[in-house]
Amino acid sequence: MAELPSASREGNALRTADLLGAFSLASDLALGMHTEHGARSCYIGMHIAQEMELPLDQRTDLFYAELLKDAGCTTYTSQLASSWLVDELVAKRDLQFFRNARNPLDIASWLMKYVAAGASLPTRANHILDFLVKGRAFMKEGFENTCLVASRIAQRLGMPQSVQDALMQVFEQWDGHGMPYGNKKGAIPVISRIVLVTSFLEVFHRVEGRDAAMHVAQARRNKAFDPSVVDAFLSVARKESFWRGLEEERVWDSVLSMEPEQSPYQYMGEEKLTDVTLALADYADLKSPFLAGRSRRIADLADRIARRMGLNESQVTTIYQAALVHDIGIVAVPSFVLNKFPETLTEAEREQVRLHPYHSERILSKVPALVAIIPLVAAHHERMDGSGYYRGVQGSQIPVGARIIALADRFDELTHDSPGSPAREIDQAVEVMRQEVGARFSTDVFQALTDELSGVDRSHRQRTRQQEWPAGLTDREVEVLRLIAKGLNRRQVANALFIAEGTVRSHLEHVYSKIGVSSRATATLFAVEHGLLA
Template sequence: MPPAPEQKAIRMADLLGAFSFASSLGRGAPPEHGARCCHIGMHIGRELALSSGEQTNLYYAELLKDSGCTAWTSKLAAFWLTDEIAARRAYVALNPKHPWKNPSNPLKLLSWLMKYVGVGAPLATRAGMVMEHVRRSPEFLREGFENACHVASRIAQRLDMPQPVQDALMHTFEQWDGNGLLYGTKGEAIPLISRIVGVTCFVEGFHRMGGREAAKQVVIERRGEALDPTVVDAFLSASQDERFWEGLEQEPVWDRVRSMEPEGSPHRYFVEDKLWNIALALADFADLHLSSTAAHSRRVAETADRIARRMAAPQPEVEAVRYAALLHDVGIVTVSSFVLSKPEDQLTDAEREQMHLHPYHSERILSRVPAFKFVAPLVAAHHERMDGQGYYRRLPGTQIPLGARIIAVADRFDELVYPLPNRAVLDVEQVVGVMRHEVGRRLCPDAFQAFAEELEGAAPVPKARRSEWPAGLTDREVEVLRLVGRALSRREVADALFVSESTVRHHLEHIYSKIGVSTRAAAILYAMEHGLLN
């Protein structure tokens, strides 16, 4: 039996709803894409007479199915040299019945290539990128999906989801006929929940684009090929009930989906003591979006916590600042990695608008979780400036919550100490000098003063001994993992360490074996979880 609400009043559905909302936006879909898929999936589950436990696993898997979507965005942006969210959405639309495969019509592919790949690059560079896409895209995209599956499964594990949910998320790109993107698993060897998720994705997308008949037609056409015939038949049976369509078509869908969480789920409520770990998972999901900023939110939270304590804030306010700092960038997933990687003075007006709206999206995402509503105002205001020229509300200094002003200082420090690859590297003394110059215009004087005092009084961090690294990692392996966590390629890691690329490959193989992962994104996530990128 699930714990009584009065004892553990935080709903798992609310938390997973936030994950679903954020990951839908992160993959370029409407915000209720995941919720709509869950609505469809739960109706299919009832038609299949799934047990209570199976319905519970299906419900959580539907809401977490895209939680690995940030795992490969940086790589896509570099591969295409464009807004990867828009490009990915357009690429899927080229061949919606066989997404992620080049369309059979070469003119369609050529049109997409000319619109998205390498736009603005020199002609020779662009031609090379187009050829590289044609040559490598199946392998590259397969690698991306594998990274996404591994990250989604790991996030589910961190949220204490049942093993069947974790397994389902590892197989969401398999096909009934064995022609899926990753493992070649076929038929009933694919977890049933994965097979249901596969159908719901097709139904949701085609219903959104073409209505009820388009949704039914696509699954009929793919029945027995990509899609499990039994699951397709269950959907077709459910679709005969007008109430099924009404529930899908009347917005917002989320309130109805929230009520679908099985009452018998042992995960329906969770204790407040777990809230921090859940917030960490949401923050790590966001930080993977731009791999060169991995662990950014964790570091900002630690710095903001120390500033708040230095300012003698009451403990409840310190706690609010700590949570808000950890979750301040969950809305960054709505901004493409390509845009995030560009120098600020090279942004177009549309790109700058994307950037300026990410605190708004963070606020929207967190407001969906009652347990996080207390931090939403601080998160929404963390890019406001003392001179009123910040975003997204352009609040003057006197109207910016103190917690948001503290987060702004911590965020600015981390941004300068851990710069993006195309920006200058400054030492701490230079960083403090830059920030001091911004006091009164951008940064709050009191928060900066507390930060400077905390920095001056901080004890040197002793160098960790070899025996302290997790999973038996060596000093050199940690060094390699940190560089990978800064989004460096194997060649770039080799150059930084003055070794050969084959030596780096050898180190990575050992690292993956020791920490139990098989993808780059999962390795970076491991490094974030274990504080190796701080």
């Protein structure tokens, strides 16, 4: 189609670009990129689209695809960290943007620099050999999972099918050497072809300047890059105004002005705000198998505590939404750090963890409609005695919503497995927290938690079977799905359930077929979306 119906703003409608801007910034941090990588890529892409004279519908799709291009990037970082035994963000960025995958010497150099760096020689040898043997299939799986989750996030945010389809192929290359499917030339949507090019152009321009961006475009023309996209960029690059706009300190303002005014997706209803916070929550929780489903659980408990304390409906809603996104900033912390035992963290790694509320605050500030929840999110690791982080405020300086989220967060931490700390029974967790009241938690919030727990029949507090599971899953299939979502491989699942590995494979095939997915990542996301990881 050449024209799109115009969007109109009704009442307190939310601007979609603001919400996608939060996703884009979160993805920048989750990839270990400079902030506004996604925004600057979008700026370049929209100029290219104009030069190519793409029709309005494709320019609209490109705008949203650029901002969501990395919305699945948290999906595979934990596997990368386990395989490489190193900060996977730094290693992946170098491999993806600055190494030639077709040059064995370049890959060998990358392997020696990153994989299991600092580990014993036998460990290094094993991990390097594993990458040499399985590396391509491993990376293909990673890119496929990333694309599938990004596409699913786009669907949940109300993006059209054309955007969802484009996100499935943003890592494909013109000459067919891309991933995950090896498509080439016209088989790749033009939106995907532009997104690939702009990602590289932004990185090379940021690191080495204008000449480097033009050089990489020319060097990869008719190879990884669509020649028509490269030619359009080189034409645009002759304009000084293009570079000035790209190099502005706040390029985001320019990007917002580039959203096609006729887009029917320009606004979404205020009632969609909780759906957006749910999407951000799930995106963050895919960062580690220990986190899957965690933000939803904490939000549910925070909601119940707030109601138990007699807060009004507006306050409860704000606390629930804040609890959903309280850990969105955790995406800036490498999975390699998140999956380590706490006592093994270096001081620098501890500081990375301590800064995640600050990153949450930055991400959420992109969305004016979320202004009320930001103080709660920023303060959820503060303590009553002032020993918390990241500002070190105390007592009444901590909003009541933040105190509720802090308590719910701690309760979930204690009652679920985390690195080096198996889950405790509920009564044991409450006793641990009782000792922390006063210094860490406020008395009134803790009392509301204990009242809430005592008001729930014990049978409902246990992890029990459910008579009917979504998509017709059986009890055993749900057990397998839960263990897969925790990061266990088939052999580990078999050992945990005392069944054969072949039986696990059969169960997984049935699970994937029933829920309509094709990967571990999307199966995990399904489990999170349907509350199967309580």
